[in-house]
Amino acid sequence: MKTIIVIGGGITGLSAMHEFRKWRKATGAEVRLLLIEASAQLGGKIQTVRHQQFVMETGADSIVARKMDGMDVFEELGLKDDVVYNTTGRSFIYAAGHLKPIPDDAVFGIPASIESLAKSTLVSAEGKVAALKDLYTKNETFTKDDSVGAFLEYFLGSELVEKQIAPVLSGVYSGNLSDLTIASTLPYLIDYKEQYGSIIKGLEANKQKFRSGEKKFFSLKNGLGSLIDAFQAGLSEELLLNTKVSRIDKDNGRYHVHLDDQDMIEADYVVLSIPHTAAEPILDDPSLTEQFSGLKSSSLISVYVGFDVPDSVLPADGTGFITATTDELFCNACTWTSRKWEHTSKSGNLLVRLFYKSSHPSYASIKDLDHDGLLKVALRDIEKGLGITAEPVVNEITDWSGQMPIYSITHPRSVHALENIMSDVFPGIILAGCSYYGVGISDCMKNGADSARKIIDFIEG
Ligand code: FAD
DSSP states (O other), X not given: OEEEEEEOOBHHHHHHHHHHHHHHHHHOOOEEEEEEOSSSXXXXXXXXXXXXXXXXXXXXXXXXXXXXXXXXXXXXXXXXGGEEEOOOOOEEEEETTEEEEOXXXXXXTEESSHHHHHHOSSSOHHHHHHHTHHHHOOOSSOOTTSBHHHHHHHHHOHHHIIIIIHHHHHHHTTSOGGGBBSTTSOTHHHHHHHHXXXXXXXXXXXXXXXXXXXXXXXXXXXXXXXXXXXXXXXTGGGEEOSOOEEEEEEETTEEEEEETTTEEXXXXXXXXXXXXXXXXXXXXXXXXXXXXXXXXXXXXXEEEEEEEEEGGGSSSSSSEEEEXXXXXXXXXXXXXXXXXXXXXXXXXXXXXXXXXXXXXXXHHHHTTOOHHHHHHHHHXXXXXXXXXXXXXXXXXXXXXXXXXXXXXXXXXXXXHHHHHHHHHHSTTEEEOSTTTSOSSHHHHHHHHHHHHHHHHHHHHO
8 A cells, every 4th residue: 555645734735635535535545644744733824823802813814816716625625604805995005104005006016007106195206207118118128037126117117116016016925026036926017018018008908807806815704724624624543743754765666754753654655845944954865955045935023913992093994004115114014904804803803913024124123032022013013103002902923934935036947956856866755835836825725736636646657
């Protein structure tokens, strides 16, 4: 009987297990399945914490609805009726002491009409004129492998990019725009430039796509942790928690998976769905060193603060703000969670979430603060950014140091090279997860299922 081991019980590993179990049930295949997770609970970067009336997610809080098309997992796990959608509302950019609305009709801060550009309160008249270059300048040099920052600046001007686009886009893709490719962010922009002669006109002509609209993101009424619980419910004896894999050795076409340097389990196939920084020492093979070092990560600290006051104390009608990095707040963004996600505050009291990212110039000065120090920084940002001085009743701080993958310009090349070397040196071991194939939950779920299918194909020949 073949043994398949999935290492890492985040959403990627859980999705791989789910796919294997479906296949085994459907075909009666005789395989032994085992999921090994280092920590005491499954979920990795998806963990829900409940405190008093608040529901907080230490990592991911939502799933892009559009990207789940064609995936039936929520139905299969009996969670369809638990799906809840975000309340849409205005987002702001905090600049020079004020909350300024991101213009309507903008996609990731990029104007999707001339009117949207004209009405922006974030950019000067000169900045708007500079952006009009987009309308009369052809693309003769940029390809999808070029930096999205350079591409946008060339056609839309540096002021619009710096003040309106970069705060949004680098927040979504966790990186500096000059280090991110067009391909890994907004590949369609270059097609629009080609087809419509203008990024702005291209977005305008395709507005409907970006307005999939009211229901863009979804979560679950008891938090995303209930997705993890539903996956776990089927696993029972096929799960080892609190067990860290320390090494994998090859042995005559099979693998010895060493646990905490003590026990060993033999496997025919392995899905290695852990961050690349954990995978590299486990494989410990010099032929992979260069490619692993091409994969980059950044850091983030998430701070939730809950108050015993209704969220009507918020200064504006909306769902949160992001900051331009040059201003006087320490945070990159502040989500008005109780507004955006009704299920997170049963009482309607105020719950906000602040994000502190390593891309912010002030990050170095706060990253080593203890819990109380970080809370103080957050309360100061809440006071400055929102004018709220109430005493908090709940807080939840999570440090995701070095845990946020960044897809740099060379990322696809490194991943491709890793795949080639892995198939020669470790055939039967599949690298999977957010370090390689997309950070979004839906990307990870798809990648987990695809990784399982690859192994199923090996087995079925
Ligand atoms: P992980 O979740 O990192 O899981 C890997 C697992 O492997 C962990 O459980 C770990 O304990 C285990 N492991 C590590 N080493 C070993 C070992 N040696 N032996 C055994 N087990 C090991 N995505 C969205 O789509 N929407 C969002 O709103 C969103 N927000 C986010 C906010 C934050 C703060 C963070 C951190 C991420 C967010 N993401 C979001 C991204 C998304 O959550 C992750 O990309 C995704 O959950 C990663 O899943 P994974 O299974 O690939 O990896």
